[in-house]
Amino acid sequence: MAKMLSRVAPWLASHKDGPAPDGATVRVLGVADTRQLRELAENDPVANVFILAHLESTDSAAPTPGGANVLGVFDDDVLVGACWAGANLVPVQLDPELAGPVAAAAHRSGRRYASIFGPAATVLALHRHLEELGHLAHEVRADQPLMTxxxxxxxxxxxxxxxxxxxxxxxxxxxxxxxxxxxxxxxxxxxxxxxxxxxxxxxxxxxxxxxxxxxxxxxxxxxxxxxxxxxxxxxxxxxxxxxxxxxxxxxxxxxxxxxxxxxxxxxxxxxxxxxxxxxxxxxxxxxxxxxxxxxxxx
The missing domain is CATH 3.40.630.30 (Gcn5-related N-acetyltransferase (GNAT))
Structure with missing residues (x-):
């Protein structure tokens, strides 16, 4: 985990919503976090095209007028992963080991999600934690080739x-x-x-x-x-x-x-x-x- 943290850019922290492994915390991102979220997502512009398209259209990581937001995971004020939380959950460079606290934060919002989609290992980890919290899936499509x-x-x-x-x-x-x-x-x-x-x-x-x-x-x-x-x-x-x-x-x-x-x-x-x-x-x-x-x- 420490090696992974050392490779990402510094983040501006604000209030903390909850604990995560190894002292990390989860919080909702704001306007000041926009640049760093974009930098995180640009590590894989194909897998993260959903959030990058959102940032291109809004130029903001802040919650939307419709109530969607981005959950960021931080360690020592460093962003180590994120997850869009709107009608759907969409992980952004989120290590599967960090799925638990993100799932807990998504659950605390009280929102009902239509789906989770994105890189398979993280999506399936989020599903396991959400299932433990009572979110039962209609269908799981565990293997979807991403092609370009x-x-x-x-x-x-x-x-x-x-x-x-x-x-x-x-x-x-x-x-x-x-x-x-x-x-x-x-x-x-x-x-x-x-x-x-x-x-x-x-x-x-x-x-x-x-x-x-x-x-x-x-x-x-x-x-x-x-x-x-x-x-x-x-x-x-x-x-x-x-x-x-x-x-x-x-x-x-x-x-x-x-x-x-x-x-x-x-x-x-x-x-x-x-x-x-x-x-x-x-x-x-x-x-x-x-x-x-x-x-x-x-």
Missing amino acids: ITGPPAVEPNWQLGFGQYADFDAILPACAAMFEEEVGYSPYLGGRDFYSRRVAGLIRQGHSLVHLKDGEVVFKAELGAVTAEVTQVQGVWMNPTHRGLGLSAGYMAAVVLLAQKMAPVTSLYVNDYNSRARATYERVGFRQVGTFATVLF
Whole structure:
């Protein structure tokens, strides 16, 4: 632990929320912590694209108006790990040994989390501690290859794919909802339609929705769920069931890569290990595994 601590930059400490191993403490980060959080996350810009995208858009580590915050773990005023705590828990350079106090702090907030996602060892450690605190998972996806591509794709792109337009929102939203339900097993509209609709609309307005429509219906779509100047993370890949099995996916994914590279040089995604067909498509396009994620669904 001491060797790990010596490699990270100094942090400005404030109040302490709770104890952690080896004298470390956990607290909610504030505005003054922004630079150091960014430096921590930049140790792995692919794995940490979620928090880096948040920092690029807000330039602040402080709690959001919606109540999300970042839990920081410190030792002798040095940041040794962090974890986004909003609708989801997303660890940032967090050693699995420090998962216990972070899970305890997340539990004390009283918030219900939809998921944990990120590097597998830490996600699974957080899950174990949260389970002891009564947070029971709906599903654990323990092995999700994290893949990236730089440079041109290895197959010809299908340029019927383009950036989604808000005029097509009424066609894009049902496709997004169908993908979500296939992926997690329940409707994104549970508890109300407005939140998910705003999320999809926001992606379209940001230019992060990629879609091919034919006769007013989505054939293929994907989103850039997190975007920084270095990395994009592709999410929500979905093919209309009437077009599956025709060998179209690789061409669409090649177009996704080239469109994503207009924003950042590295295109990333993570995929369930058991989805052999999708993995084969991504590898054919040129994606290669650089790590392993896990997702816990509550």
